[in-house]
Amino acid sequence: MVKILNRCTLEFTSIPENVAFARVAVAAFASQLDCTLPELEEIKVAVSEAVGNAIIHGYRNRQDKTVRVNVTIYKEGLEIRVEDSGAGIADIDLAMQPAYSTDPERMGLGFVFMQSFSDRLQVDSSPGKGTTVTMFKQIGQRGAKARAN
Amino acid sequence: MHLDMEYQQDTLLARLGGELDLGVADQLRKALDNQLTEKKIKYLILNLSRVTFIDSSGLGVILGRYKRLVHSGGKVILVGAQPQVKRILELSGLLQIMEDYPDENQALSKIV
Numbered sequence: 001m002v003k004i005l006n007r008c009t010l011e012f013t014s015i016p017e018n019v020a021f022a023r024v025a026v027a028a029f030a031s032q033l034d035c036t037l038p039e040l041e042e043i044k045v046a047v048s049e050a051v052g053n054a055i056i057h058g059y060r061n062r063q064d065k066t067v068r069v070n071v072t073i074y075k076e077g078l079e080i081r082v083e084d085s086g087a088g089i090a091d092i093d094l095a096m097q098p099a100y101s102t103d104p105e106r107m108g109l110g111f112v113f114m115q116s117f118s119d120r121l122q123v124d125s126s127p128g129k130g131t132t133v134t135m136f137k138q139i140g141q142r143g144a145k146a147r148a149n
Numbered sequence: 150m151h152l153d154m155e156y157q158q159d160t161l162l163a164r165l166g167g168e169l170d171l172g173v174a175d176q177l178r179k180a181l182d183n184q185l186t187e188k189k190i191k192y193l194i195l196n197l198s199r200v201t202f203i204d205s206s207g208l209g210v211i212l213g214r215y216k217r218l219v220h221s222g223g224k225v226i227l228v229g230a231q232p233q234v235k236r237i238l239e240l241s242g243l244l245q246i247m248e249d250y251p252d253e254n255q256a257l258s259k260i261v
Contacts, residue, residue, distance in 0.1 A: 016171040019206075023170075041202075041233045048204040052171045105178070105213045109205040109241055116240060 006032060006073040014055045014065040014084070022069055023047040029071050030078050033139040042117035043080070043137065049110040050082035050133045057102070058086030058131050077119070077138035085130035092123050150177065151199065154184055159191040159223075160260055162253065166199030169207025178210045185214065191223035194256045198229030208241050215247060224248070226256045 008029055012018045023044040027035075030043050051067055059065040070081040089095045096115075101108035115121050118135035125131040150173040151166035161184050169177065184190060193214055197203075215225040227249040230238055238244050250256045 016174075019171045019204075020168060023202075038233070041236075044202060045204050045237065048170055048202075048206075052204065052206055055171065106209045107205050107212055107241060109208065113205060113237075113240070 002074050002076065004072055004074060008071050010069040010071075011066055012069075013063065014059045014067050015063045016052075016055060018067070019048050019051050019055070022051045022067070026069060026071055026080060030073070030139070033073060033078060035139050039137070039139055043078075046114045046117040046135055046137070047080060047082070049113045050080070050135070053110050053133070054082055054084035054086065054131065056106075057089070058084035060087060062086075077136060077140075079134065079136045080118075081132060081134045083130065083132045088127040088129050088131055089123070089125040090127050092125055096123065152177065152180055154180075156184065156188050156190065159189060160194065160257070161185065161188060161190040161192070162194045162196065162257075164196040164199070166201075168202040169200055169210070170202065170204050171206040174206040174210050177207075178213065181210070181214055182217075185217065191218065191221065192260050193218055193223070193225045194228060194253065194260075195225060196228040196253055197234055198231065200231065200234050203234050203237050205241070208237070208243060211243060211247075215243075226250065226259060228253055228256045 010022060010025055012021065026047045027040050027044050054067045055061065065086065068083045072079045094100060096111040098112045099108040114135060118137045120136040122134040153164050155162045163181060195211065218225055225247050227247055229251060248259060
């Protein structure tokens with residue numbers, strides 16, 4: 001197993017204001033890895049999308065629930081895990097299709113951004129139990145080298 | 150989020166600032182829709198030069214206003230997005246359906 005350099009867990013209430021809190025907190029933690037500014041921007045967007053999904057879709061905008069974000073720093077990069085114990089996703093493949101959305105005011109781009117801005121994305125979900133989105137992002141030269149291959 | 154709005158005839162110029170995410174999406178949607186309805190706006194110019202962050206919730210608000218105005222023969226024009234915001238706009242495909250210009254004057258000159 002790859003060595004863990006640092007990790008943190010955030011737990012917060014499922015209110016929309018916490019989307020900003022989560023992305024800023026994760027970006028601050030991630031900056032221990034010497035991220036470039038574009039990498040930090042990508043992390044912020046990916047976290048916003050995952051936490052936004054947890055609040056809107058997982059908890060259907062209920063504001064008294066809990067979202068948990070785990071961040072683990074490895075030498076190669078960081079893993080961000082966003083968990084809710086909400087509605088879950090019945091059809092993950094369908095939910096991950098670009099432009100798929102259950103709401104006409106929304107773009108269906110959440111998973112597209114999470115996918116574009118991470119090197120690995122995994123979604124585990126069971127209806128009625130909740131969803132866990134795990135993203136791994138390689139950072140810095142090592143990450144750049146691995147991405148180029 | 151900051152928002153100030155100015156209008157002349159059927160054009161609304163909205164200058165946005167700060168972070169456009171889920172936390173401000175409803176507020177922004179309502180503020181814009183109020184003006185679009187009240188002033189019978191056909192053209193919406195969104196000055197994004199002071200926007201530092203946008204995600205799909207912010208994009209959704211822009212797309213929603215676009216659909217509404219295009220439906221009635223108008224349009225949405227984007228102005229001055231910073232590089233990190235512009236990258237998200239590009240990835241989302243919004244720049245394929247909306248015009249974008251570096252400054253307000255150029256945007257205003259495109260409205261007939």
